Amino acid sequence: MYQQRYLITGGSGFIGTELIKQLLLENHDVTVLTRNEVNTAKHFAAVMDAEREDFQTKAKVKTISSLDSINPDQSFDAVINLAGQGIADKKWTNEVKQQLIDSRIDTTKALYEFLNEALIKPEVVISGSALGYYGVDATNESINENGDTDNSFSSQLCQQWEAEAQKIEALGIRTCYLRTGIVLGKGGGALAKMLPPFKMALGGPIGSGKxxxxxxHMTDIVGLIRYAIEQESIIGAINGTAPVPVTNKEFSKTLGKVLKRPAIFPMPEFVVKLLFGQMGEELLLAGQRVVPEKVTQAGYRFKYANLESALRDIV
Incomplete structure (x- = not known):
């Protein structure tokens, strides 16, 4: 297999860790932009040690804390921009909102400046975004990559993020904006926060559940990223979701079924608003029925198109 060269931001996050693990197992060359080179190197050393005994003789990440440390004549086959503070980690104070914006915009802007000066441009850039792009949708209509935006914070955040990445596309580089949904995987993400109450039979729908x-599934979001890199016809927005979205009520029922626990204890809307404020209103009480039309038409085949099979694989 041809050894490819990747530059990745946000590499030690939930998606980035799994993506880089797969790339290293195939002996690709991976450079990670990180604020803490030592901790990131230790993180991936531990990840890879858990995968194989002969890690020291195989590929491992190269870490950098600044894009300025990359020589202008160094080339990458693909750049994957996953940087950004977790959007559901904290209540959205004005300070946290600014941190969410800065952590995405600043890194994307730095990437543009680096690529503008690079003597050899990458073939493709995959830049992160999220389903929040479509705003607080209250309809049951399916939304493809041409869906509308609104004035909610999550939508404005994603619009700014993608607008910054569009400057990269203007350099003549094929650029994709990965609008990621709720990623289900082991050891992190939304499911890690949901499992404890559900395992104690205290889980249930949030608000109306509608x-x-x-x-x-993590396997498919990583697979989708790699498919988009390989397929030159894929450009612009990509919905990073499984083809069959579900309501919150159905999700809760299915998770309870997989865990063999009842899922009958709802979290009332007023409790969500009290505990989580605007973040809860936009991310927990609202939702969008998003479908991955572009990658499906391009021929990507999902390994986990069904929620129950996805949850059974994970839990």
């Missing part, structure tokens, strides 16, 4: 949850 809001849509557009989810995707």
């Amino acid at each position: 809001q849509w949850m557009s989810w995707i």
Whole structure:
């Protein structure tokens, strides 16, 4: 297999860790932009040690804390921009909102400046975004990559993020904006926060339970990223979701079924608003019925198109 060269931001996050693990197992060359080179190197050393005994003789990440440390004549086959503070980690104060914006915009802007000066441009850039792009949707209509935006914070955040990445596309580089849904995987993400109460038979729908949850298995979000890199016809927005979204009520029922626990204890809307504020209103009480039309038409085949099979694989 041809050894490819990747530059990745946000590499030690939930998606980035799994993506880089797969790339290293195939002996690709991976450079990670990180604020803490030592901790990131230790993180991936531990990840890879858990995968194989002969890690020291195989590929491992190269870490950098600044894009300025890359020589202008160094080339990469693909750049994957996953940087950004977790959007559901904290209540959205004005300070946290600014941190969410800065952590995405600043890194994307730095990437543009680096690529503008690079003597050899990458073939493709995959730049992160999220389903929040489509705003607080209250309809049951399916949304493809041409869906509308609104004035909610999550939508404005994603619009700014993608607008910054569009400057990269203007350099003549094929650029994709990965609008990621709720990623389901082991050891992190939304499911890690949901499992404890459900395992104790205290789980249930949030609010009315009618809001849509557009989810995707970790295997497929990583697979989708790699497919988009390989397929030159894929450009612009990509919905990173499984083809069959479900309502929050259906998600809760299915998770309870997989865990063999009842899922009958709802979290009332007023409790969500009290505990999580605007973040809860936009991310927990609202939802969008998003479908991955572009990658499906391009021929990507999902390994986990069904929620129950996805949850059974994970839990």
